[in-house]
Amino acid sequence: MTAVPHAYVEDLHRHVGQVVTVKGWLYNKRSSGKLHFLQLRDGTGVVQCVCFKGNFGEELFKQLDTLPQESALTITGSVKAEPRAPGGHEIDAQTAAIVSVAQADYPITPKEHGTGFLMEHxxxxxxxxxxxxxxxxxxxxxxxxxxxxxxxxxxxxxxxxxxxxxxxxxxxxxxxxxxxxxxxxxxxxxxxxxxxxxxxxxxxxxxxxxxxxxxxxxxxxxxxxxxxxxxxxxxxxxxxxxxxxxxxxxxxxxxxxxxxxxxxxxxxxxxxxxxxxxxxxxxxxxxxxxxxxxxxxxxxxxxxxxxxxxxxxxxxxxxxxxxxxxxxxxxxxxxxxxxxxxxxxxxxxxxxxxxxxxxxxxxxxxxxxxxxxxxxxxxxxxxxxxxxxxxxxxxxxxxxxxxxxxxxxxxxxxxxxxxxxxxxxxxxxxxxxx
RNA sequence: UCCCUGGUAGCUCAAUGGUAGAGCACCCGGCUGUUAACCGGGUUGUUGUAGGUUCGAGCCCUACCCGGGGAGCCA
Missing domain, CATH: 3.30.930.10 (Bira Bifunctional Protein; Domain 2)
Structure with a gap:
């Protein structure tokens, strides 16, 4: 088995059709029961990773569903061109590895905050x-x-x-x-x-x-x-x-x-x-x-x-x-x-x-x-x-x-x-x- | 240093001097294409601090603390 290459989000356009690993942090997620959309941030960009329940074990799939914002993880999957996605690409995930689970109280939510609060963080x-x-x-x-x-x-x-x-x-x-x-x-x-x-x-x-x-x-x-x-x-x-x-x-x-x-x-x-x-x-x-x-x-x-x-x-x-x-x-x-x-x-x-x-x-x-x-x-x-x-x-x-x-x-x-x-x-x- | 403005739940904000609330976050459940996802349920408070007025203060008065914006000065 050959090693799957690590790819940065900003370089995904060079890997369309290939299987790569992206390494980063959970930026946001949406879930539809048997389908998770994980937004993974790696410092060069944000990519949406689509996780079908069938591709994952029951336990890992459940874990991904409850993973708090900013948890660190790597996701391996094939890169697809997706014009509707920001950045133009998404990852059809095959597997994921959780590197560290963040505390569930990450202070900066995807909602609005005042600059005073943000500056303290x-x-x-x-x-x-x-x-x-x-x-x-x-x-x-x-x-x-x-x-x-x-x-x-x-x-x-x-x-x-x-x-x-x-x-x-x-x-x-x-x-x-x-x-x-x-x-x-x-x-x-x-x-x-x-x-x-x-x-x-x-x-x-x-x-x-x-x-x-x-x-x-x-x-x-x-x-x-x-x-x-x-x-x-x-x-x-x-x-x-x-x-x-x-x-x-x-x-x-x-x-x-x-x-x-x-x-x-x-x-x-x-x-x-x-x-x-x-x-x-x-x-x-x-x-x-x-x-x-x-x-x-x-x-x-x-x-x-x-x-x-x-x-x-x-x-x-x-x-x-x-x-x-x-x-x-x-x-x-x-x-x-x-x-x-x-x-x-x-x-x-x-x-x-x-x-x-x-x-x-x-x-x-x-x-x-x-x-x-x-x-x-x-x-x-x-x-x-x-x-x-x-x-x-x-x-x-x-x-x-x-x-x-x-x-x-x-x-x-x-x-x-x-x-x-x-x-x-x-x-x-x-x-x-x- | 001076002027203006604000301080209520983890966050953003409501609340004629009369029971302290909403949305989000978080927890539980649901959903195979979501885009700040959505739907149902649940937890969350020394209202900046200390006094005062009042039958009663988040609200009115005084002082102080902290934040934001601006003036002067500069990039």
Missing amino acids: RHLWLRSRKQHAILRIRARVQKAIRDFFDDRGFICMDAPIFTPSACEGTTTLFPVEYFDETAFLTQSGQLYAEANAMAFGKTYCFGPTFRAEKSKTRRHLTEFWMVEPEVAYLELDGLLELIEQFLSYVVQCVVKDRRAELVVLERDVAKLEKIVPPFPRLSYSDAVDLLKGAGHAFEWGGDFGAPDETLISEKFDKPVLVHRYPAAVKAFYMKRDPQDPRVALCVDCLAPEGYGEIIGGSQRADDLAFLEEQIAHHKLPMEAFKWYLDLRRYGSVPHSGFGLGLERTTAWICGTHHVRECIAFPRMLEKITP
Whole structure:
């Protein structure tokens, strides 16, 4: 007797007519007396296995009838094309082996639950269809990000997680004990990325980022993933082009390779297919006029609030690049516009449909004296930036970079309401378990 | 930190100040093509906590605890 091959559900189309074993967990079941329909989940998909009583012993058939949700089992049978089944295939089961019987009180039933309850059971919620689709898309976004930069000669150089002080000073940091001193979890790898760019030309870092802000909204996590490319000799116009090429590439990878998941999420794929260059570009001043025209009370000089960003992004069906904000509302390391010193050579990318800022970037200040003045003006400890200023002492060049939030981007692509579903185990204000 | 909103069965939610309920889950039985299967029967409660008002409080009042959403800030 030859061994029956193990097949993953996503590969069943290659095994039509063959006998295979699928290995997984019981997702749901329906029963008609002498016939069971077992929905088996194996991590790559869900397949319906049809079990006729005649093919099974009395005892096993009875056992399958009472098997609780999420019990682990393997099922052996022949693969049939079945157009009505999700995934297009079903298994005509010949035999089954129960690997472990789950407790009968699996908390996540096929009925509706609130997100608070589901988040408390996040470790189990991950098994559900929509969460599965979201996290598969996240993984594809992550790969697309790496591919985009790797294919263009960027060197991946990850920045440290432990940092000695604030990069920007304004945001709250998580302190951690670091032997005899206090260190902080990174809130941005950018300053290190600048050093890397001066060494390697085109670089990026991609890792977790920590913000101790007491933000409690559907756009915020205290721990999120950010990719931060940094390029020597790149100026603002080039940065805008890089952003639109990059973001289009990422979105189109998902459209191409994760269409089934987008359908599960009931995402309007047509909206994503439109995400190709060029993106609309709007100066801050134009954006202010747009807000005023729409009846928002807004004065030149302030930063946009979330409702302002939503209004701006809703005017377009692509991500919009808003550039040249007032320097006063932006970080100290941004270069001023020689044409108008009131504004910085920076850009925010606002995702469509009200998903908010997914990218923030700028051309960096490359003049030593200007940076020293800015650090003093922002009351930042000059000593902590000594190494950073060395980058301007030894061969300073124009350079630019940006940061993109992985979970916000994933949330926009998936059309999920909240970023917390776009990471396996979200860390939020006063939420650290599971 | 501030504003809004909520807390009733394992889950999702009902319940004019007057006997605490339904659907699902779970248990028992039925059904050879089910699609959140269906049909019949059954189990399930310190109504977030502590006080107060009242003949009587899930409901009204006060404080606190916890959740959700938003503002500021940011990706």
